Amino acid sequence: MKYMSEYRDPVLAKQFLEEIKTTVTQPWSIMEVCGGQTHSLVKNGIIEMLPDEVTMIHGPGCPVCVTPLNLIDKAVYLATEKGVILCSFGDMLRVPGSQKSLLEAKAEGADVRVLYSPLEAVKIAEDNPDKEVVFFAVGFETTAPANALSVVHAHIRGVKNYSILASHVLVPPAIKAVIDDEESKIDGFLAAGHVCTIMGNAEYHPISEKFEVPIVVTGFEPLDVLQGILMVLRQLEQKKAEVENQYARIVREEGNPDAQKVIHEVFEVKNQMWRGIGEIPESGYAVREEFAAFDAAKKFSVNIAEAPEHPDCISGQIMKGIKKPFECAQFGKTCKPTNPLGAPMVSSEGACAAYYHFSGMVEQA
Amino acid sequence: MCLAIPGKIKSIDLQYNGLVRMAKVSFGGITKEASLEMLPDANVGDYVLVHVGVAISKLNEEEAQRTFKYLEEIGELGELEDVDEYLPNSEKKAS
Numbered sequence A: 001m002k003y004m005s006e007y008r009d010p011v012l013a014k015q016f017l018e019e020i021k022t023t024v025t026q027p028w029s030i031m032e033v034c035g036g037q038t039h040s041l042v043k044n045g046i047i048e049m050l051p052d053e054v055t056m057i058h059g060p061g062c063p064v065c066v067t068p069l070n071l072i073d074k075a076v077y078l079a080t081e082k083g084v085i086l087c088s089f090g091d092m093l094r095v096p097g098s099q100k101s102l103l104e105a106k107a108e109g110a111d112v113r114v115l116y117s118p119l120e121a122v123k124i125a126e127d128n129p130d131k132e133v134v135f136f137a138v139g140f141e142t143t144a145p146a147n148a149l150s151v152v153h154a155h156i157r158g159v160k161n162y163s164i165l166a167s168h169v170l171v172p173p174a175i176k177a178v179i180d181d182e183e184s185k186i187d188g189f190l191a192a193g194h195v196c197t198i199m200g201n202a203e204y205h206p207i208s209e210k211f212e213v214p215i216v217v218t219g220f221e222p223l224d225v226l227q228g229i230l231m232v233l234r235q236l237e238q239k240k241a242e243v244e245n246q247y248a249r250i251v252r253e254e255g256n257p258d259a260q261k262v263i264h265e266v267f268e269v270k271n272q273m274w275r276g277i278g279e280i281p282e283s284g285y286a287v288r289e290e291f292a293a294f295d296a297a298k299k300f301s302v303n304i305a306e307a308p309e310h311p312d313c314i315s316g317q318i319m320k321g322i323k324k325p326f327e328c329a330q331f332g333k334t335c336k337p338t339n340p341l342g343a344p345m346v347s348s349e350g351a352c353a354a355y356y357h358f359s360g361m362v363e364q365a
Numbered sequence B: 001m002c003l004a005i006p007g008k009i010k011s012i013d014l015q016y017n018g019l020v021r022m023a024k025v026s027f028g029g030i031t032k033e034a035s036l037e038m039l040p041d042a043n044v045g046d047y048v049l050v051h052v053g054v055a056i057s058k059l060n061e062e063e064a065q066r067t068f069k070y071l072e073e074i075g076e077l078g079e080l081e082d083v084d085e086y087l088p089n090s091e092k093k094a095s
């Protein structure tokens, strides 16, 4: 228990762990969907403290990791060839495109900016009326209200030189896709707390019922994750399959209706490509026709051929939970956070980067 | 990038003919602007969870402080600082 002393409430953490140990009678695999949870599991050594029967599988829970290669190439093209001011969240800059990353484009002189919020991009557009400003709008449902709101603000303020390059991914269809995949065998899920803060829990009930899997909406702190695991295990051992809410202090059953409203005003559901995984039906958002003037995909005709992934990167298998990062031959050798071959090595919420930084697996690889 | 950071609403400002409701939110020592359009009933003094410039949920003071401290400990408050000077070497320590 080398990490225990670092917990806010080590007594409670220990108690959860003991309960986990007495609850489990057979092997189970649990997938945590959110990259923040992966980070917590690996960084706090929870994986090593769990009994052998419990295998944690790291889901596709990092929007940066699943943004299609082709869209990165498009963003790079807009920044380098079309002279737009290309803005995004920090993690997006290092994600390798087929030729270069946005960070490399920036180093070569393109105007690429890291922002804290898409709302700031609207201001940049206002301040630079003779330039086009594009926000590379990636994210799960948690980030969708902010990206949608930037379009609404631009509309209200009459800002015409602003658009978003949308790459949104939705959690419930991804959970379904993971369950449907024959190679992956997952008994229960920790759903992402902040996603449910926006969307509520309604979408998870039919999944849990149909596929007979427990789904526990869980926070991202170590104690949350431990408790979420315990709740899933209790259901599994009792042969139950329900939706439970570990994160009730933040997540309400109905989510945030005002946030859902702005999402539906600006976006409509569409099929979405997930990097390393492939297309998942109805798992993304496209900008609605009414707001087409703010849709970078429509505003700029960019036709860039699909490029293949790096041949040595097995990120698809990592994100479906079929392989662990240290089972990749490149892990920690040719692929490191400073020189990532695939997207899961970029963001600290990506499974490969989390293992690289925290788990001591580097030596084993 | 998926994290939401708790802060306290210092002031509220209606912009664009009242169509846009923005707040100054204090996170520890750092004050940032955040939209309150997803939380129409949030007021000055309330604690809110802010994700990329948009307040998405209210929370109580105790919970806000506990979460803030946790984020501070794991070094995940970096995105509040001025991110425009982004360079690979200046990354958040914990990542």
Ligand code: SF4
Pocket: A312, A313, A314, A315, A318, A325, A328, A329, A330, A331, A332, A335, A336, A340, A341, A342, A343, A344, A345, A352
């Ligand atoms: S370690 Fe690197 S190359 Fe291997 S799967 Fe992860 S990102 Fe891809």
